[in-house]
Amino acid sequence: MSIRIGILGYGNLGKGVECAIRQNPDTELAAVFTRRRPEDVSVLTEGVPVCGIGDAVKWTDKIDVMILCGGSATDLPEQTPEFARMFNVIDSFDTHARIPEHFANVDAAAKEGGKVGIISVGWDPGMFSLNRLYANAILPDGKDYTFWGKGVSQGHSDAVRRVAGVKDAKQYTIPVEAALEAVRNGENPELGTRQKHTRECFVVLEEGADAAKVEKEIREMPNYFSDYDTTVHFISGEELKRDHSGIPHGGFVLRSGRTGMNCENSHLIEYSLKLDSNPEFTASVLLAYARAAYRLSQEGQSGCKTVFDIAPAYLSAKSGEELRKIML
Amino acid sequence: MSIRIGILGYGNLGKGVECAIRQNPDTELAAVFTRRRPEDVSVLTEGVPVCGIGDAVKWTDKIDVMILCGGSATDLPEQTPEFARMFNVIDSFDTHARIPEHFANVDAAAKEGGKVGIISVGWDPGMFSLNRLYANAILPDGKDYTFWGKGVSQGHSDAVRRVAGVKDAKQYTIPVEAALEAVRNGENPELGTRQKHTRECFVVLEEGADAAKVEKEIREMPNYFSDYDTTVHFISGEELKRDHSGIPHGGFVLRSGRTGMNCENSHLIEYSLKLDSNPEFTASVLLAYARAAYRLSQEGQSGCKTVFDIAPAYLSAKSGEELRKIML
Numbered sequence: 001m002s003i004r005i006g007i008l009g010y011g012n013l014g015k016g017v018e019c020a021i022r023q024n025p026d027t028e029l030a031a032v033f034t035r036r037r038p039e040d041v042s043v044l045t046e047g048v049p050v051c052g053i054g055d056a057v058k059w060t061d062k063i064d065v066m067i068l069c070g071g072s073a074t075d076l077p078e079q080t081p082e083f084a085r086m087f088n089v090i091d092s093f094d095t096h097a098r099i100p101e102h103f104a105n106v107d108a109a110a111k112e113g114g115k116v117g118i119i120s121v122g123w124d125p126g127m128f129s130l131n132r133l134y135a136n137a138i139l140p141d142g143k144d145y146t147f148w149g150k151g152v153s154q155g156h157s158d159a160v161r162r163v164a165g166v167k168d169a170k171q172y173t174i175p176v177e178a179a180l181e182a183v184r185n186g187e188n189p190e191l192g193t194r195q196k197h198t199r200e201c202f203v204v205l206e207e208g209a210d211a212a213k214v215e216k217e218i219r220e221m222p223n224y225f226s227d228y229d230t231t232v233h234f235i236s237g238e239e240l241k242r243d244h245s246g247i248p249h250g251g252f253v254l255r256s257g258r259t260g261m262n263c264e265n266s267h268l269i270e271y272s273l274k275l276d277s278n279p280e281f282t283a284s285v286l287l288a289y290a291r292a293a294y295r296l297s298q299e300g301q302s303g304c305k306t307v308f309d310i311a312p313a314y315l316s317a318k319s320g321e322e323l324r325k326i327m328l
Numbered sequence: 329m330s331i332r333i334g335i336l337g338y339g340n341l342g343k344g345v346e347c348a349i350r351q352n353p354d355t356e357l358a359a360v361f362t363r364r365r366p367e368d369v370s371v372l373t374e375g376v377p378v379c380g381i382g383d384a385v386k387w388t389d390k391i392d393v394m395i396l397c398g399g400s401a402t403d404l405p406e407q408t409p410e411f412a413r414m415f416n417v418i419d420s421f422d423t424h425a426r427i428p429e430h431f432a433n434v435d436a437a438a439k440e441g442g443k444v445g446i447i448s449v450g451w452d453p454g455m456f457s458l459n460r461l462y463a464n465a466i467l468p469d470g471k472d473y474t475f476w477g478k479g480v481s482q483g484h485s486d487a488v489r490r491v492a493g494v495k496d497a498k499q500y501t502i503p504v505e506a507a508l509e510a511v512r513n514g515e516n517p518e519l520g521t522r523q524k525h526t527r528e529c530f531v532v533l534e535e536g537a538d539a540a541k542v543e544k545e546i547r548e549m550p551n552y553f554s555d556y557d558t559t560v561h562f563i564s565g566e567e568l569k570r571d572h573s574g575i576p577h578g579g580f581v582l583r584s585g586r587t588g589m590n591c592e593n594s595h596l597i598e599y600s601l602k603l604d605s606n607p608e609f610t611a612s613v614l615l616a617y618a619r620a621a622y623r624l625s626q627e628g629q630s631g632c633k634t635v636f637d638i639a640p641a642y643l644s645a646k647s648g649e650e651l652r653k654i655m656l
Contacts, residue, residue: 019589023468044589099656100649120656127462129656130640131599134455136655137616137643138609140351184602259612261347261372265604271459274512276593281466284587288465308651312458313636315465321428323636327464328427328448328457 142257470585
């Protein structure tokens with residue numbers, strides 16, 4: 001019997017989960033839940049019901065894992081604890097500073113419901129966090145570096161779109177190649193914000209807007225741009241659509257460390273991602289952890305977990321025996 | 329109380345474990361065991377007893393985890409099961425084809441003794457295996473690539489040393505940059521042996537040896553060199569000592585895969601290591617898994633495990649709370 005997955009929230013991430021399910025024959029899509037009117041939502045997979053979020057409670061014995069595909073700002077802090085009382089759940093909560101609080105809320109709810117909740121799944125937090133942990137455990141005497149990009153930052157794109165005179169925009173975060181190289185060379189550089197990333201904006205202006213003023217406002221925007229070297233390009237709506245419709249992302253996690261009686265030997269551990277579609281990749285990670293949540297739940301476990309708490313074998317559809325034979 | 333570590337076998341790997349213990353304050357070196365005469369072995373850490381291997385049985389309640397630092401050809405297949413009856417054990421068994429058999433033997437012995445045995449720990453098998461597993465679970469539709477080097481292959485160096493007329497030698501395995509780039513570009517190339525790695529030998533000749541004959545014999549050696557493009561450099565004993573005394577290694581694990589309703593999006597996951605000292609890095613991984621073995625044993629678990637079976641948090645000296653706060 002395959003693992004019955006529910007998707008809550010049918011945006012880019014929810015659609016990504018739907019696609020990932022098709023690549024994992026031990027999983028099936030049971031239903032999609034939405035806050036919109038269900039009749040307004042049409043999903044890609046034939047025969048899958050779309051339900052109002054309020055109907056989820058009727059699905060508790062027809063869904064093995066609910067994957068929550070809402071946003072971290074307001075959706076997940078509410079939804080994940082609420083649904084963890086009824087379902088095994090996975091979310092991609094990514095507000096790093098609020099993870100301890102979110103963990104505590106989900107843990108209490110999941111224990112109450114006898115369910116497993118795995119939070120902050122994706123690539124950062126997620127695969128990047130795992131690589132930080134493994135590398136730190138192996139090389140306790142060392143230095144961590146995380147670079148993001150080249151990729152689209154939704155938050156920064158939104159910030160540019162809020163500038164008066166901007167009709168539409170996309171913002172790319174770009175790691176500074178020289179900084180990456182310095183880390184790879186074992187120089188252990190101290191890198192400030194400006195040394196690590198640059199920002200590049202592609203902006204479509206409203207008719208009659210003052211380009212120079214818009215550019216200045218973007219480049220001087222506190223928190224988002226003022227600490228970075230930012231380039232602003234003005235392009236047409238057609239160009240934006242043609243050249244900047246994708247949602248690529250990626251990045252690098254590096255740890256440079258030393259071993260030896262006199263710390264005489266240097267080592268570099270590097271993990272990197274180059275992703276055509278940030279939401280589809282994140283969704284693929286979510287689905288692998290849904291498999292883990294299902295198995296942990298079958299074993300009788302409950303409570304909140306993170307990627308740190310899950311033995312890797314739980315993520316794979318293959319048996320332990322098969323994994324040892326072909327992948328170890 | 330810190331975790332009391334025993335080292336069995338005091339070669340490069342055993343010394344590496346000894347160094348790693350100094351970087352991990354929650355561990356301490358209890359004793360070193362050797363097949364040599366203990367009085368002939370002097371260890372780097374003051375006050376640590378060196379014992380004959382036969383005395384290990386007297387240490388069962390003074391050692392929490394025994395790290396087995398012997399070779400995979402003959403030592404570990406015997407030693408790991410034998411010691412898993414008495415101690416929690418870690419080994420770096422790396423004969424990939426014999427892992428299932430070794431696993432079964434260690435599992436039976438460890439269960440008999442109520443101990444935890446973690447086998448095939450290091451970087452390949454080990455960290456590379458983990459990265460293959462994670463990447464496969466996330467991107468089921470994709471292709472794996474592993475490249476080794478640039479680094480010293482002990483097996484190939486030994487093979488060169490066995491050629492008549494060779495006094496001493498070091499062999500480097502080098503990944504072919506163009507092949508790596510093709511993988512990174514998402515070309516999914518089919519790569520034969522010769523396309524992935526080249527081999528470079530630095531050879532010191534015996535007096536009067538025929539260089540051309542030695543070079544031909546090396547380059548045509550079946551299994552070791554005949555399937556590769558091999559370069560042979562003749563150098564002096566002084567040059568070998570000055571320029572090739574290190575034991576660097578490293579490599580790359582890549583998975584290139586696709587997602588999307590029509591597999592329209594490509595993704596690349598890359599993990600790489602650049603190591604000044606292969607044995608010291610391997611030893612550092614062994615020690616992190618010794619921490620895990622100790623904790624699993626404290627929880628009452630027993631039997632054989634691999635890196636696939638160990639939740640990442642067990643490797644870190646930090647608490648779950650701390651990890652979530654600073655690394656997730």
